Structures are given as structure tokens and as C-alpha cells.
Amino acid sequence: MENMDGPRVTECERCPALVESRSRIVNGTGPEDAALLIVGEAPGEREDAEGEPFVGRSGAQLDEKLRDHGIDREAVRITNCVRCRPPENRDPSKKELENCRGYLEREIELIDPDLIMTVGKVPTEHLLERDVAVTKEAGDVVEHRIGDAPRKILVSVHPAAMLYDRSQEETFDATVEEAAALIGAGGGDQSRLDSF
Numbered sequence: 001m002e003n004m005d006g007p008r009v010t011e012c013e014r015c016p017a018l019v020e021s022r023s024r025i026v027n028g029t030g031p032e033d034a035a036l037l038i039v040g041e042a043p044g045e046r047e048d049a050e051g052e053p054f055v056g057r058s059g060a061q062l063d064e065k066l067r068d069h070g071i072d073r074e075a076v077r078i079t080n081c082v083r084c085r086p087p088e089n090r091d092p093s094k095k096e097l098e099n100c101r102g103y104l105e106r107e108i109e110l111i112d113p114d115l116i117m118t119v120g121k122v123p124t125e126h127l128l129e130r131d132v133a134v135t136k137e138a139g140d141v142v143e144h145r146i147g148d149a150p151r152k153i154l155v156s157v158h159p160a161a162m163l164y165d166r167s168q169e170e171t172f173d174a175t176v177e178e179a180a181a182l183i184g185a186g187g188g189d190q191s192r193l194d195s196f
Helices: 016-021 045-050 057-068 094-111 121-128 168-183
Strands: 036-040 077-080 115-119 141-146 149-156
Touching: 036 094, 036 121, 057 168, 077 094, 094 121, 115 121, 115 168, 121 141, 121 149, 149 168
Parallel strands: 036 077, 036 115, 115 149
Antiparallel strands: 141 149
């Protein structure tokens, strides 16, 4: 795909507001053969500054829960629906999400993960292409076609939800535990994904 080097976007000018607000394109990090791909919404201020997704406070929450369930962040691929920071950390617009969708689909195709975990409403609705009640559907595994292949998507609340509402910690913790079980992480049995 044009403007891509493997799963990395090398240049893009499709969204004028994002081009103006970003300091860089924030590409996904982690192995290019990861079993688990975590998809967030868009880079925030810290991610834009450091050039990596999920490095701020919510990233620390994510790292802790992954570690608690035997998943090494270095073994996970983490990316966003939109690769440039929206102004004032606002949600990306529908047009911005669509402008970046081909990049995300290409990254998913190249990584070919066993499981995609969407964190939060925006990435979940974007990938599933429907309205989602994330707090009610958290922990559900949904099979949905992305590009040319069916994919298993695990719905999750955003790790930042725990920062504002501690009652969400149990939900997020259970979802990460489910992800670990599904990919066979943490010394458990092999992947349970074949049962879906």
C-alpha cells in the first residue's frame, strides 16, 4: 500500500487538522507476528511526543494488567485506529477514521494476529462497524470480517476507564485475563481460540 513500509505509515497528509496537530505519525509497536493485537483510538499528547502508542497513564494501566496475566508487552502488537494526534485529544472524526482505515487493515493483514483486542468505544465501533455498548459487551469475542479475512475481536473497556472509575478495573482485568486465556499466555494451556 502506498505510504507504507510494512505495517508502518511513512507519510500521510489526508487529514489537515491532524497533520497540523501532530508532531509525528505514531505507528504500532511490537512484533510483526504477534498473537495479540491491541487497537486503541488515537495517540494522545504523550504518545505524540514519544512516538509510541499507550505510553502515558493508560499505558501504565495496560502494562500492569498484561503483566498480571502473564502477557509480556514486548510480545504484543499495539496500534491505533488513527495514527496522528487529534487537536486537544478530541475523538477522531468519522472522516479521519476512514482516512486511516486502510492503514489499519493493512497492518492487521500483515500481523495476522490470533486475536484483536479493541480498547474503548471508538476502536470497537470502528472495527465492528456498528454501535457498541462497551461496558456491557466487554469480554465478548466477536468474529468479524476485516479486509479479506474473518477476525476474532475481543471487546474491552479502555484502560483509562480505571483511572476515572475504579469499578471498571474488575471489567478490564477480566477482559485481559480472557485475552491471556484465548492466546494461551501466562503458562496456561494452549490457545482456546479454536473453540470460537
